[in-house]
Amino acid sequence: MTALGFLYPGHSAEDDYPRIEQLLGSDIRLTVIHTDIGEDAHRVDALLEMGSAARLAAGVEELRLSGAEAVVWACTSGSFVYGWQGAHDQVRALARAAGLPASSTSFGFVHAVREVRASRVAVGATYPDDVAALFSSFLKDAGVEVVAVRGSGVITAAEVATWEYDRILALAREADQPDADAVLLPDTALHTASHLPALEQALSKPVLTANQVTVWEALRLADRRVNAPELGSLFTKEPIVQV
Known part of the structure; x- marks a missing residue:
């Protein structure tokens, strides 16, 4: 049994995780611990507070009790908003607090892009343009070439959580x-676990989504490899990322 822990901000698309656990079809347990998000807003000051060390540390004890072998901060905007160095500092602090290997969704995207051998990516973001641009900058700092960024101007995770497949597909197509x-859809408030093969078929290329890459990143930290085609090409590629 491999036990993986996730610190998830608030309540929006956390039901992607039991869905993903089911699709993995293996001896893997995903435990989601909810953190207090403060203000639900895709705004830089609110995102910095959402990802603060104090808010993440508050969920660590419950996560340790779950028996998790690794932990991922399951929030893209609440990690990349700190910038490349700040996001590293964030996960180092989380690793110290938890006593476990740690990462975040933002780093999950970087590693997943390498895994699917994508040298150029397009970003379809639910965020306002200024926040979407920060994600693009984060990727560029990681050496990823971003050829297009499409923002959607959505302020709250609560609104993003109501998006259904047709709207998600429209965003992916607009960004492509x-x-x-590859096309990246960076928001863990977006329900995508049930749509990955359909999205990739529609775009004829890998589509990387936030909750998908978050789980994949936790598996990477735990040195586990799972073949799960229903979770997209990320879960079918031969591993090339060095732990």
Whole structure:
């Protein structure tokens, strides 16, 4: 049994995790611990507070009691908003507090892009343009070429959680570019676990989504490899990322 822990901000698309656990079809347990988000707003000051060390540390004891072998801060905007160095500092502090290997969704995207061998990506973000631009900058700092960024101007995770497949697909198509090797949809408030094969079929390329890459990143930390085609091409590629 591999036990993985996730610190998830508030309540929006956390039901993706039991769905993903079911699709993994293996001896893997995903435990989601909810953190207090403060103000639900895709705004820089609110996101910095959401991802603060104090808010993350508050969920660590419950996570340790779950027997987790690794922990991922399951929030993209609440990690990349700190910038490349700040996001590293964030996960180092989380690792110290938890006594476990730790990462975040933002780093999950970086590693997943490498895993699917994408050299150029397009970003379809639910966020306002200024926040979407910060994610693009984070990727560029990681050496990922971003060929297009599409923001949607949505302020709250609560609204994002209501999006259904047609709207998610429309965002992915609007973001996609012919020279993009993959399309990234960075928001853990977005329900995507049931839609990954359909999205990839529609775009004819890998589609990386926040909750998908968050679970994959936790598996990477635990040195586990699972073949799960229903979770997209990320879960079917031969591993190339070095732990």
